Amino acid sequence: MNLSELNKVALAMVTPGKGILAADESSGTIKKRFDAIKVESTEENRRDYREMLFRSTEAMSKYISGVILYDETIWQNAKDGTPLIKLIEQAGAVPGIKVDEGTQGLPACPGELVTVGLDKLAERLKKYYERGARFAKWRAVIDIAGRDIPSATAIHVNAHALARYAALCQAAQIVPIVEPEVLMDGDHDIDRCYDVTQHVLNTTFRELRVQRVELEGMVLKPNMAVSGKKCPKQASVEEVAEKTVRLLKECVPAAVPGIAFLSGGQSDEEATAHLNAMNRLGHLPWPLTFSYGRALQAAPQKAWSGRPENVPAGQRAFTHRAHMNALASKGEWATSLEKKAA
16 A cells, blocks of 8 residues: 555545535436436446536546546447546546445344445456546445434444545555545434534544554545434524534544545535535645535436436536635635526
């Protein structure tokens, strides 16, 4: 393992004023997105959609530092025969790959999940590296439901798997994005989210140390401290920013090159406003940026709607969202900028 090379890639992924596009939706997830815009989820349509994003020259070269791909996409070629991964490299962004194989029920823990995919991961990482991937992603899913979920078992098992994945990545000269996601689907308040996320992050970093993962060669992709979607009292932008930053300062070592948040079901503008407010607080030991999927793609998907003639409109929508989040990663975003573009 060459740690200085890993560190160089990790720092490039969190370049100030840029963030990561999560274009790694599984076949099932992208089908749901396409159903919503009445587009059939064929391999060709998925390729055309992602090619549209990767050929958005302004967005990709100015605001996107890296792209997380799905297994299908990393092997696909654009219409003119250029490998899609090459389009990403040509724009100056780092190609990455989602390597987990989804979740399954956790034995003896009803209602809880564990992420799978460690078997044969070493061989898969070797092939992805040869194809051009320089970072990877593995998502652990932690739900909050009532008093007993998440259990200490679910937190420990998922943190252990994340650390094993990260160690395998670094051995393959690939930067791991470590993504422990505490879901925002419940009716819990922001303080419950804070407490659970604190436990999850502390357990994850303990496991990373046990498995000798070099913190300088990884990127953290956490959830923000937010109220559950069904909570009657939604925390303000300022409270989310203040509590998330406090939480990260408590749990995340300064050796980590950067933090790229997931949007986790927030609306486009909410995800941008929260990131912006955190960066406005300043005095942070690491850069805070974005690794958004839906919050970057909902607008371009709608504008495109599967029609070739709508490609320019889809690219404009993508460029706008990428620009807004790039500004938020520097604390320079304002609601008025959204209205100007509308």
